[in-house]
Every structure is written in C-alpha cells, then in structure tokens.
C-alpha cells in the first residue's frame with residue numbers, strides 16, 4: 001500500500017514536472033503546424049534540439065542569457081525557413097519527409113565530432129556549463145519547499161524555480177497562440193488546412209501563411225527544447241530522436257489537435273500515465289512473480305511500445321483527442 | 335434605367351459582333367491568345383483567340399471533356415499552359431498565381447466543390463472578405479484593429495447567405511452541408527470578395543430548379559450592377575435563359591460563338607454535341623426524349 005502511494009505520488013509529480021511543460025510547449029508549436037494549418041511536421045525534435053543547442057552553446061561561450069533565448073528562437077526560425085521555403089510549394093507529404101530527415105541530420109551533426117568543441121559530440125553538452133546563468137535568474141530564497149507530498153529545492157535543476165519558469169513560459173506561449181489563432185489570421189490557417197486551393201482562389205497567399213505557421217511553430221518548438229534541456233543536459237540522442245517527435249505527436253493527439261488547452265492537458269496526462277506505468281511495472285517486476293516474466297530492464301522497452309500502441313489507438317478511435325470537438329470531426333474522419 | 339433597358343443595351347453592345355470563333359468584342363475585359371495545354375500526347379485546350387465582353391454574362395458550353403474546366407484552371411492560375419498569354423483589363427495575367435489572379439479581381443468557383451468543411455458556413459464567408467487587417471499576423475492579436483471589419487463583413491455575409499437560402503445554416507459546419515448547398519456556399523463565398531469578374535464552373539449542378547430560377551435572377555442582377563460573368567453550364571435552359579453570349583468548346587478548341595438563340599442551332603455546335611449533321615437545336619426539348627437521342631446515335635453509328 002505504501003509502495004502504491006509512492007508510485008501515485010511520483011506519477012502525480014509529473015503533472016508539474018519541467019519535462020511535461022517542455023512537451024506541452026513543443027505540442028503547442030506542433031498544434032500551430034498540424035492542428036491549425038494541416039502541416040505535417042515530423043521533425044519537431046529537430047527544432048527542439050536546435051533550440052537547446054542555441055541556448056546551451058551561447059551560455060557556454062559566456063553570452064548573456066537573453067541572447068541565449070534569442071539565439072534559441074532564431075535557430076528555430078532559420079530551420080523552419082530552410083525546410084519550408086523549398087517544400088511548402090509542394091504537396092503536404094513532402095514536408096513530412098523533409099522534416100523527418102532534417103531532424104535526423106541535426107541529430108547526426110550534433111553527435112558527430114565535427115563541432116564537438118561546442119556540441120560535446122555524442123555525449124552531449126553537460127548542464128553544468130549553462131545552468132548557472134539560468135539559476136541566477138531565480139528570485140526564490142535559498143532552501144527547500146514542500147507542497148503536500150511534493151518537495152523540491154527552491155533553485156536548482158529539478159527545482160521550484162525551474163517549474164515556475166517552465167509553466168510561466170507555457171502560459172505565455174499559450175496566450176500568444178490563443179490570441180493569434182482566434183483571429184482572422186487563424187481562420188486563414190484553418191482554411192488552408194481544409195483546402196488550400198479554395199483559399200488561394202479567394203486571393204490569399206497560401207505559401208506565405210504556411211511559412212508563417214511553420215516558422216512560429218518551429219520557434220515555439222525551439223523554446224520547448226530550451227525548457228527540456230534546462231533541468232537535464234543536451235544530448236542529441238535522447239532529445240533529437242524520432243522517439244521525441246512521436247511523443248510530441250502523442251501528446252498533441254491525446255489532448256486534441258486544434259484545441260487551445262489540448263497540448264497542455266495531453267502532456268500532463270501522457271507523462272503521468274507514462275510514469276505510473278513504468279514505476280508500477282518496475283515495482284511489480286521487482287517485488288512479485290511478474291519479475292519472472294518481465295525483467296526490470298524490459299520495462300523501458302515495454303513502456304515505449306505501449307506509447308506507440310496508444311498513438312495508434314488514438315488515431316484510429318479518437319482522432320479528435322480528449323478536448324476535440326466530436327461534431328467538428330463527425331463528417332471528416334472518413 | 336430599368337432592367338429591360340440595360341439588357342437591351344447589353345444586347346446591342348454585342349449586336350455587331352460576328353458569330354464566329356474568336357470574334358472581336360467592343361469592350362473585351364479578358365483576352366486570351368494561343369492558350370495550349372497538353373496532357374501527355376493529348377491536347378486538352380487549344381484556344382487560339384478569345385475575347386470576353388465586359389459587363390455581360392458569357393456562357394462557356396461544350397460536351398464532357400471539351401476542356402472547359404482546364405481552360406478555367408489555366409486562366410485563373412491553377413494550372414500552367416504549354417503556351418499562351420492572356421490579359422485582364424489590359425494587364426497580363428499569364429503566369430500569375432491563383433492568389434494574384436483573385437487579387438486582380440477574377441474569382442472562380444470549382445466544379446468539384448471546395449467547401450471548407452471544418453469551418454462554419456459564416457467563417458467560410460468571412461474568410462473571403464478582402465483586405466481584412468486581422469489576416470495580418472502582426473495585427474492579428476489586437477482585436478480592436480479588426481473587430482469593425484469583421485462586423486461589417488458579417489453583415490454583408492448574412493445578406494448574401496440569405497439570398498442563397500443558407501442564412502439558417504450560418505453556424506453549421508460547412509462539412510455538414512448537402513452537395514447542392516455546398517455549390518451555393520461556394521458561389522456565395524466568391525461573391526463575398528466583390529469580384530470584377532466571376533468565373534463559375536457548373537454553378538447550377540445539383541441545385542433545385544426553384545432555387546436555380548432565383549439564382550439566375552441574382553446573377554443577372556449582378557451583371558446589371560456591372561459584374562462580368564463567365565460560366566460553364568450543361569443545363570441549356572439556364573444558358574439560354576440568362577446568357578448574353580455563348581462560347582462553345584469542343585475537343586479543346588472554340589468551335590462557335592454567338593448569342594444563345596442562334597448558337598444552339600449552329601451546325602458545328604450540334605456536331606460537337608451529337609457527333610453528326612442533324613438539323614436540330616440543342617435547346618430543343620425533343621432532345622430530352624430518349625427515343626430521339628437513340629435515333630441520332632443509331633444514325634451516327636451508320637456513318
């Protein structure tokens with residue numbers, strides 16, 4: 001029983017974890033791409049990794065923190081322009097192919113020895129090089145603080161300050177995206193999602209709108225990478241991989257594409273469930289006869305598989321997600 | 335000036351025009367030259383010269399596969415020709431994108447309807463409104479800059495929707511409309527842009543006869559307000575009823591031009607449709623009789 005409570009607490013802790021916030025932001029960016037504009041970005045992890053590198057490297061080289069954020073955003077913008085300009089004239093599927101391969105290219109460049117001096121190569125960029133300037137921003141006093149069962153240090157990697165910052169950023173990005181998408185500008189994006197030729201026939205420059213959406217969502221993805229990297233380290237394999245991209249997709253589709261709060265709710269539910277599943281299975285495998293069938297090392301793999309299955313089931317059975325409007329999809333699923 | 339007088343004025347404006355393919359018009363608003371589009375070895379469009387008179391209703395007719403839709407696509411920037419150039423109001427439009435053509439004032443509808451399913455009917459209409467400041471990203475998050483434009487457009491949209499009997503559907507998703515309603519929405523949406531010239535690809539297909547009557551009247555009213563209309567239609571009665579001029583296409587070429595009363599008796603036109611030299615009129619009701627059609631087909635076989 002005590003064990004079960006521990007697992008529950010640990011899972012509930014994920015609701016406000018910095019990683020959950022990072023994925024919420026990444027999914028908000030992807031929502032702008034896919035949910036509103038219908039762009040198939042299969043490389044959101046590439047945007048995240050680039051943003052993290054931009055942030056980490058600037059600070060490692062001694063740049064000020066505002067510049068680090070600016071460079072992270074600029075990295076996302078440039079990446080989006082590079083990918084979007086040649087492909088957005090073409091049919092939608094091409095963007096998917098290009099983004100998935102470009103994200104891989106970023107990861108391989110990151111782990112190569114080419115720019116090892118800055119990126120740290122395959123082992124990545126350790127947090128100690130860039131965390132101090134971030135922690136210096138903290139306005140919290142020294143010490144620890146406990147909120148019910150959740151106790152963290154005030155300032156540090158896995159701290160209250162990181163949480164406040166991460167969720168503050170979620171709120172900012174959310175308000176920004178809500179403001180721009182409820183406007184006539186957002187209506188044009190939705191029109192493009194439905195049928196870009198129809199929108200073109202009404203005299204709107206579809207290419208320009210698609211590029212704007214790709215750039216904004218990409219810049220938001222880069223910011224998500226920063227939030228993800230702050231409490232951890234920047235490692236190309238864990239952050240820039242396809243798994244990361246598919247987690248972001250799962251988060252978005254779980255919460256509901258083209259909804260305002262979908263990405264946030266999706267991220268919270270996803271990580272709570274993911275943590276519950278893994279810690280639960282690990283406990284079972286350690287303490288009960290289940291251990292004879294599933295060893296603790298297999299838990300991670302099974303967890304990954306279950307995420308894949310969840311994504312498939314979502315797309316098949318509830319493509320509108322939790323917050324999605326059933327009526328809106330009723331006539332468009334098939 | 336009464337509607338009758340304007341109609342007479344329109345008819346006289348075309349009175350001296352020769353009844354032949356590529357005839358010169360007194361005030362051409364759209365002029366196309368040497369427009370050729372090939373798909374593989376097949377020539378879908380081969381229009382040597384066409385002038386469309388300003389401020390009148392021109393019908394573009396022809397059998398299935400004649401190249402009407404392809405010609406529309408070319409003129410409106412949705413397809414690229416192998417050769418050819420065309421001008422609108424004296425300015426070249428060849429090579430311009432679909433959006434640029436629409437901005438120049440030529441708005442088209444599609445034969446295969448393009449309703450924006452997961453937008454409401456009203457949102458479909460508002461999307462068409464021109465120069466909305468809220469469609470600029472930088473201004474989009476400041477509602478006070480575009481609220482007024484939205485309110486004005488909404489009022490205008492509701493007026494047009496009422497005319498198309500879609501006002502009760504304003505807040506339904508366009509994806510829930512029936513096929514005919516989608517056709518209507520698309521036409522209403524095109525009108526929302528205040529086009530100088532509107533190009534309709536089979537606007538009456540699937541629309542109920544009573545509404546067709548009222549819409550035809552509406553199209554005539556738009557013409558009388560100065561809009562130029564070019565439309566593709568298979569319904570000969572609609573063509574005869576409202577068009578001031580008819581252009582006939584067959585196998586990619588323009589084979590005849592003339593006022594509706596005479597062009598349907600034109601030998602080349604009857605040929606194009608029925609494939610043989612028949613002494614008949616395409617507007618003739620006898621063509622609705624299967625027996626008559628079967629006889630024509632049998633005669634054609636014998637040749």
Ligand SMILES: Nc1ncnc2c1ncn2[C@@H]1O[C@H](COP(=O)(O)OP(=O)(O)OP(=O)(O)O)[C@@H](O)[C@H]1O
Pocket residue numbers: 373378396397398399400401402403404405445
């Ligand atoms: N994308 C395409 N690829 C190949 N052939 C095409 C293409 N589009 C049209 N065609 C061919 O061009 C010819 C003209 O087609 P188009 O759609 O312009 O005819 P239409 O006059 O609009 O006919 P309908 O009255 O049936 O709508 C047809 O023979 C068609 O098969």
Ligand SMILES: [Mg+2]
Pocket residue numbers: 402403404445535
């Ligand atoms: Mg056609």
